[in-house]
Amino acid sequence: MRQPKPEELEIVKLGPCRRPSPLQSRGEPFVPDDRRVLATADPQLLSTYSDSGMAAPAFEVAGPRERIFFDPEKTTCGIVTCGGICPGLNDVIRALVMSLVYSYGVRRILGFCYGYAGLSLDSRCAPLELTPDVVEPIHAHGGTILGSSRGPQDVGGMLETLQRHGVGILFTIGGDGTLRGAAALGREAQRRRLPLAVIGIPKTIDNDLEWTQRSFGFSTAVEMATKAIDAAHTEARGAWNGVGLVKLMGRHSGFIAAHACLAHPDANFCLVPEVPFRLQGDEGFLALLEQRLAEKQHAVIVVAEGAAQELLQDPEHAERDASGNVRLQDVGIFLRDEIRRHFGERNTPVDVKYIDPSYIIRSLPANAIDAEYCLVLAQSAAHAGFSGRTNMVVGFWNRHFTHIPIGLVVGERKQLDPRGATWRAVLRSTGQPESMGAGTGAG
Amino acid sequence: MRQPKPEELEIVKLGPCRRPSPLQSRGEPFVPDDRRVLATADPQLLSTYSDSGMAAPAFEVAGPRERIFFDPEKTTCGIVTCGGICPGLNDVIRALVMSLVYSYGVRRILGFCYGYAGLSLDSRCAPLELTPDVVEPIHAHGGTILGSSRGPQDVGGMLETLQRHGVGILFTIGGDGTLRGAAALGREAQRRRLPLAVIGIPKTIDNDLEWTQRSFGFSTAVEMATKAIDAAHTEARGAWNGVGLVKLMGRHSGFIAAHACLAHPDANFCLVPEVPFRLQGDEGFLALLEQRLAEKQHAVIVVAEGAAQELLQDPEHAERDASGNVRLQDVGIFLRDEIRRHFGERNTPVDVKYIDPSYIIRSLPANAIDAEYCLVLAQSAAHAGFSGRTNMVVGFWNRHFTHIPIGLVVGERKQLDPRGATWRAVLRSTGQPESMGAGTGAG
Amino acid sequence: MRQPKPEELEIVKLGPCRRPSPLQSRGEPFVPDDRRVLATADPQLLSTYSDSGMAAPAFEVAGPRERIFFDPEKTTCGIVTCGGICPGLNDVIRALVMSLVYSYGVRRILGFCYGYAGLSLDSRCAPLELTPDVVEPIHAHGGTILGSSRGPQDVGGMLETLQRHGVGILFTIGGDGTLRGAAALGREAQRRRLPLAVIGIPKTIDNDLEWTQRSFGFSTAVEMATKAIDAAHTEARGAWNGVGLVKLMGRHSGFIAAHACLAHPDANFCLVPEVPFRLQGDEGFLALLEQRLAEKQHAVIVVAEGAAQELLQDPEHAERDASGNVRLQDVGIFLRDEIRRHFGERNTPVDVKYIDPSYIIRSLPANAIDAEYCLVLAQSAAHAGFSGRTNMVVGFWNRHFTHIPIGLVVGERKQLDPRGATWRAVLRSTGQPESMGAGTGAG
């Protein structure tokens, strides 16, 4: 990935921090404002910076600051959750409330309902007052107690709602689109010189955000995905030429699919958006599947939902479906049908079982590793907000929680590197070849 | 359900039991051949029998017999698993092998592969020799180590295979079709005067077999089904007018759906084959769903796969689908689409999330309650086989493991009684009305 | 077990039922007051009754009655949970509240805190008002939202508290001691002619209550117990002469231990209170363990907490412990130490891993089978209370939910029958001999 320029990593601040942090009374070891963690730990890459006399890019390290911008007792905080549900949302909400109340002494926290829709002027739903008692048991449950929705809302209207409620710090939990919305809100607030801090907590179950190693919910998703792979493996072995086919989340990146295959090494094929393949031909996927079945009489296939999009839009396949809505096609259904067609034409019986566990995965409560990550992310977000930072998200990089300008993460998507360590480990584990016919001619 | 006549409960025996059971040396308390458990424990019903001078129907109680028919050291046993996979298959296989070897001293047990196909003359797969070492770890895994397949095979061919391998007792684990095949095998063996005992171990994840209270895998299925309902509930609450729709197994009977709704009382609608309903009209399902969403902004629907078949075959709906394969339609997809259409026509946003957990459920290892049940079922089957009984299955009734003639269980399906205690408890728990428009006019 | 006399099964009623049930408007199929289920379904036993002209004992069948005693809109209901926590307590509380509110229209339900202590005159804790909103999410959590405590309280004081709050129906959820307290309350109320119905919901994780086949929490306990056995098995196999020792609940009865051994057949020894054994001697437990280790180098032992009490009180062992508190000794610790001593004396290395999962088991939320059972138990209890029945508990027998006089269940404890089907299945599964030296001389 492209290394950012140091100035791209600078965080906007609403103003100077004049108040002592209430954490001072507890002897908290504060994080100095100039503490950084480098974007790269590769000595060769770093030496190119020093050779050219340039500073190497580095992220601000997150954590409590000795002096803060907002007056905790007078600052109303807002929380909003947007986009599809994801394990850990309630953990983030809970930890934000607990940190704001117990670390900073905040007296009023509002949870806006159903995503940005709850911030719009015509919201059908008043914000929920969030207290420690309200949020105490919620981490045991999946989803979000605030509800969610997709799509943007009018920035002016949202700002008006925030001002009406006197919100000083808004925590927005959501994915790429949500963060774009947060950035727009933050910029407009700055333009109007409103003292509003907008802190994003990135939510992407696919873990496809650049410059943050992890995203909450991803570990839980991989965990449950392995159970779906196990089901597929069990079904596949239960029948002669049994084929278990699992579709996993991953519209643009195959991280869930790849990591689930590493965590449950009974998968024989892992198909991801980053590595195109062909169905037909001697080296194509179907020929390899045929070979696998001839040898072992069963096979397990894991496919990310964004894989094979080039095949799905192939006019040949499109014609066969005859419904005009090619772009909406489901790669799992497509593969299931193509496998049946292929073996049907050869009079070879196959027994394909197709499993789509997406909603079961998304709605789980966070596992321990995600729960802990949510807690520290939220604590870090609370600290960042009170320090008057804005238009940033909280991330994790090279063993540190970090501050990242929103602009840096909404631009690009993180993807699997087909030459990188993760994908090579997948190839070694599944035993599938590096290339399945892609780049060699007929589809 | 119809009470059977006493003679319908008689079990066929291959001949007199002349050998002492090897369990005698362990001081085993044997079950006398005349021990019975009544089909009914209702004193009013029983008094009608005694008033009319008829014997009340009663089942043979299962368990080890003091004298046995087969010589354990010379008897080869066979095991075959048929039909769809189900939690507990490996537990049954394991417990059969352990009982046959350790209780009876059997020296040779063959596992026929891929269902009745493995018994056919042209099987592609030699039988597997099953020993305690082979089966020791298999209960931790779902599915069946023997593989399975659907559909009948030629009875003559199967008998020939069994004779070639010298099988004296065949344990067939499978559902309605499998048990029909077992009955045909048993009858043909008797006709030819072959000393072959055929013992069925009924497998129906739907728990829809008459005269047995439980079937293995059902409890595990209900357990996992509640997790799917929980996912649906979480998804539903995460969106404005969120609708979580879960399709569960149950082609002819709604037991899994009903018990899952009792076990996870967040479901608002439970739709089963036994209770028809209408979609349209003031009292129809869609109007009730509308009402629920207006009140609570979310709803959870659980539907058994065999529900609403009369609606699916309705020419009106059939026409709309335009593909000619009406009878194959999936009730989950159908309901999802109908809900979207209904609310779409009213410009009311709904967010339907459809979950089909069937393969994930079927492929689980058995939970504790099923594992235990499998163990005792298999021990009972081993005892029954060695006593020379044939054309029977093992069941459970009024607190006892029982012997049931195959003929009695393959005839009819157990179904929910819409006036019975289970369904009434479901209605009270979901809050849905007794009738949703069925029998009142327009569909 | 002793068959009760028919008059012992009669349920006390506060008076005639003059009000129509609110369920009439829903077309509920009511249960007639004379519906019964026989205590036995054994035709031989039944014929001894008919031969002697006596009526066979039968339980009232539970369920909604057409006419009720209490006026739902004016009746305050009380709920109290007593004794150790058990999976399903919150399910029972939730289902009681939901049934009382939605089936009967009750307007005020009080949850008394910390067991009978919350009913005493000097309770530190006001009762909690229970509504559907309060109880909606509680079934996801173990324990009891009401808290619990052990031990009796003054009956007069409790009655005074109940009268002060105007409680008409009190639901007491607890074990043997709790039910004795409930019976005392009910009797005293009758003596004083107070219109108070006392309905017990039996809670015994050990499932050791007579005349009810199941108790809630037991299935969850067995499920988690198998995980502890699995841990013991894994630890045992990880070391040369590894011994995994698991202590399970069961003070007077070994049901959890026995059923867990059936559900997880890797246990090699199952030790229960009902089957005494000896440690020493050629046929004693330690010699058998030695033999097992010599053959397989690992062993798994499951012991119920009430097993081996006669050994623990043996002066020989007592002396060795030198601390004076013999009666409090923990059988798990005792066995662990005896095994180490025995093999130590023989210079044979053993590696004993002792696991006591009791609190982890007790505090789980109910699994699906228990959750469903809790729901229907609670619905049945609500119906029973409104019908004016008192001094009874709800049970389950021969496929029906039943009413049982409290007096019948607090007298005796259900135990494993050493000659019965369950224990024989355990012996066949573990491979342990019927007797381990007991009755043959030296301890």
Next chain:
Amino acid sequence: MRQPKPEELEIVKLGPCRRPSPLQSRGEPFVPDDRRVLATADPQLLSTYSDSGMAAPAFEVAGPRERIFFDPEKTTCGIVTCGGICPGLNDVIRALVMSLVYSYGVRRILGFCYGYAGLSLDSRCAPLELTPDVVEPIHAHGGTILGSSRGPQDVGGMLETLQRHGVGILFTIGGDGTLRGAAALGREAQRRRLPLAVIGIPKTIDNDLEWTQRSFGFSTAVEMATKAIDAAHTEARGAWNGVGLVKLMGRHSGFIAAHACLAHPDANFCLVPEVPFRLQGDEGFLALLEQRLAEKQHAVIVVAEGAAQELLQDPEHAERDASGNVRLQDVGIFLRDEIRRHFGERNTPVDVKYIDPSYIIRSLPANAIDAEYCLVLAQSAAHAGFSGRTNMVVGFWNRHFTHIPIGLVVGERKQLDPRGATWRAVLRSTGQPESMGAGTGAG
């Protein structure tokens, strides 16, 4: 922690790599031998190196090398697992075998039984031949199929065994002591100029090894630990002044305790070896517990097994125990008894439930995140071995799998930094004060 000198990070190699890797035929993107990842990504620290003209310390990056040292077809590999069991051992064994066979074409892999004991000259147990078929299903099970043992064996004897079996690469999976043994073996082999590569795969469920961010099993341990905390919380809330006390693993470091408290934020006190505390006094633990109970009537305490060792060895407490074996005392039992004593002296009822889930945790199969980590660790170890590296372990640092000289990891233990981000997050989450009376006088 002390930054290592660059020369401390150099890996010993048996000799030049003259053979092409068999992975060349698959187009594998090899890792160059000079690729490094820096020990620190802190730009301030790095600038001190560059200011002083010194090279900053950096680790070799793991991965397949283009040229290898050993001839795969002629090299026998050995695997041994030592010390206590830990989730993931079977995953490592499985992935080693799969990598060695499928990536390198190794023909003979020996699993030595019961730890270093299986390498000793008087081993009672022949090595197990490990093939893909043998290891295929083992990752579903906890523990190690090879068995394990503690303690060192004679180095000369072990070398003799290895030579007798012709082992070229030995993979040793174990903790600090095991790695010391591996280092001794490796050094002795080098001294004797034997072509033996010794590759360590560090196993520490406590995650207390320096210079590697993660160790396998740790994530699974934290996950299960949260379930024990949940049980403690449920028990605590079920009783008036209920106290749930959980002891977790961590002899020298409180990582499991700390991370479990972050992952399950219902804990009120987290006690770890790194942060001493006092029991008595106004600011001591018992006074704080008293305060908590007065406010909330329940409390949850998590204690690492190595915490409070200074208190356990305090003569005052030692005297009270009167048994002479002070050093073996269990901190969980100690705290339980001290709490009971403290409140008993004040006539305040408390109900302490003590939970020790250690064996249940250790024996679990790896969760997904650990399973994946095990897979890539093992693949990395296989690559390192074939490249002729020796006396090293595989680690993970700043987003890369690395090679670390054994000597660097066996010297020191990683511990929680009481001023660091993790411990501060724990304090904020539990609400406990920074110091509980330590350093202020009376114990």
